[in-house]
Every structure is written in C-alpha cells, then in structure tokens.
Ligand SMILES: Nc1ncnc2c1ncn2[C@@H]1O[C@H](COP(=O)(O)OP(=O)(O)OP(=O)(O)O)[C@@H](O)[C@H]1O
C-alpha cells in the first residue's frame with residue numbers, strides 16, 4: 560500500500576469521525592452512536608497502520624531497494640556464467656598444483672634417500688676389503704713375503720676403486736645440478752676414438768675383444784664439443800662393450816653423417832639386454848647383474864653420466880639391443 564494513500568485515508572477518516580461526532584451532538588446520541596463508533600475505530604486503525612508503515616516497513620523497503628540495485632550489478636557480472644563450475648575448476652587447479660608439488664617433494668626425498676643408500680653401499684664394499692687386507696697383514700701376514708705383496712696390491716686396487724667412485728659421484732652431482740661448465744672446442748673425433756681405444760687395449764685383450772674404428776675413407780672428423788667429456792662418454796661405452804661383450808668378440812665404432820651432426824655408433828656383439836632391462840640402463844646405480852658388474856669394477860653410474868654429458872651438449876643418446884646378439888649405443892655430436 561502506498562504511504563500517500565494511507566495518509567489520505569487516515570485524514571479522511573479523521574474528518575468523517577469529527578463529522579459523525581458533530582452530528583451525534585446535534586441529533587442525539589442514540590441515532591449517531593453506531594456510525595460514529597465505526598468511524599472512530601476506522602480512524603484509529605488507519606492511524607496505527609500509517610505509523611507502522613512509516614516507522615517499520617518503509618526503512619526496510621528502502622534497504623531492500625538499495626540492495627536490489629547492488630545485486631542487480633552482481634547479477635549482470637555473472638549473467639551467462641556457470642559460477643559453480645568456475646569455482647569448482649579453480650579449486651581443482653589449486654588442488655592439482657599442490658598435489659604435484661607434494662609429489663615432487665616426495666620424489667626428491669625418495670631420490671635423496673636412495674642416493675645416500677646407494678653411495679654408502681658402494682663405498683662400504685671397497686672399504687671393508689681394505690680393512691680386511693690390512694687386518695690380515697697386521698695379524699702376521701706382513702712377515703710372509705707372498706701374502707704381504709698380494710694383499711698390498713689388493714688394497715691398492717680397492718683404493719683405486721674408491722677414487723673412481725668418488726670421481727663419478729662428483730661428476731654426477733655436478734651434472735645433475737647443472738653446474739658443470741663445458742669447455743667446447745673444435746677437435747678431431749677420430750683421433751680421440753683412436754686415443755681411447757689404445758688406452759683400453761690391455762683390458763680388451765684380456766677378454767680377447769677387438770676394438771675397431773670404422774671411419775671409411777675419412778681421415779679426420781671435426782666436431783664442436785667438450786673433448787674431455789666426450790672422451791668420458793667413449794671410455795664408458797667402450798669399456799662397457801668390453802665388460803659385457805663375449806670373449807673373443809668385437810666392438811665397432813661407426814660414424815653416420817647427418818648434415819650438421821654426426822651420429823656415433825658403438826656396437827658390440829656381447830650379452831645384450833632384454834626389453835625390460837633396456838629402459839633402465841641410464842638410471843644411476845642400475846646394473847643388470849650387480850655381482851658381475853661390481854666384479855668388473857662397475858658402480859652403475861657410467862651410463863647416467865654419459866646421458867647427462869650428452870644432454871649438457873644438447874645432444875641425445877639411444878640404445879638398441881638383442882639378448883645374446885649384441886648392443887648398439889648411438890649418440891650425436893655437432894660437426895665443426
Ligand atoms: N654394452 C652392454 N652390453 C650389455 N649390457 C650393458 C652394456 N652396457 C651397459 N650394460 C648394462 O647396463 C648397466 C649400467 O651400465 P653403466 O655403465 O651405467 O654401469 P657399470 O658399467 O656397471 O658401472 P660404471 O660404468 O659406473 O663403472 C651395466 O651394469 C650392464 O648391466
């Protein structure tokens with residue numbers, strides 16, 4: 560009901576009430592009493608309603624009107640949008656971000672634990688051997704010329720092994736942290752392969768394995784890379800081919816021209832790897848046959864280092880292998 564109408568009604572009823580009272584005074588109480596009372600009751604009711612509307616409903620109505628205009632703006636902003644799905648999507652993204660972060664932290668923690676466990680295990684083996692030999696020498700072996708020489712030689716071998724492990728660990732931690740600086744230079748890859756093959760000649764001869772560098776008509780192959788690090792890659796691939804090659808076998812290095820790059824292939828006819836073993840061989844500390852590898856002086860860090868060195872050069876390495884037929888590692892280098 561409009562406030563103005565209520566106000567008019569209450570004024571009209573006040574005039575009518577006053578008129579009725581005046582009439583009753585003129586014509587006598589009996590005749591005018593009933594309408595006069597009715598008019599007075601109506602007047603009183605209208606007055607009460609007016610006051611109620613003015614003091615209670617009007618402010619509430621005004622508040623609601625002002626809210627209505629705000630909610631109108633809000634409604635306009637969200638018109639045509641599925642707000643519930645949007646909020647759900649945001650929540651989902653937030654949860655995924657945090658889940659990934661937690662998974663990454665867990666993985667790092669797991670990696671750290673595994674790394675420390677593997678390192679201590681690898682160091683423990685030669686250290687225990689060294690301790691055993693020294694204790695035997697102290698127990699009287701020192702006086703026996705046959706024993707003392709042999710045990711000292713074994714001790715020296717194990718110390719060499721410790722140095723090798725520590726050097727590999729230093730390399731892998733620097734490579735994984737990305738702090739290893741490459742010293743790129745232009746050098747002849749064929750000369751480097753020959754140099755390394757010569758240094759491994761004795762090792763290869765022990766197992767009757769022949770090392771061949773097959774460069775075809777080329778007498779030089781210039782590449783742009785860190786010579787010492789590429790040397791490390793070749794040493795590991797070639798010594799693996801000797802360690803895991805068959806007695807009397809052969810390892811061949813081939814070079815495939817790929818325009819701006821050269822692909823180097825190290826191929827052996829050794830024990831090979833199964834489809835399950837193949838994807839794991841670049842993992843740190845992974846060895847197919849732990850006892851055989853360790854007996855051959857392996858820690859399982861060689862191929863992990865090889866992969867990191869090539870990645871630092873922005874190059875790649877792949878492997879294909881057939882059990883009992885042989886293994887071929889292929890990696891690229893930039894030609895210079
Ligand atoms: N040419 C290969 N033929 C067959 N198996 C291989 C060959 N090269 C590597 N492997 C397998 O992959 C494993 C990992 O090789 P990787 O060079 O990383 O370690 P390693 O030779 O055992 O030790 P390290 O190189 O640290 O002295 C080896 O233990 C071996 O089982």
Ligand SMILES: [Mg+2]
Pocket residue numbers: 795798799857861862
């Ligand atoms: Mg190796």
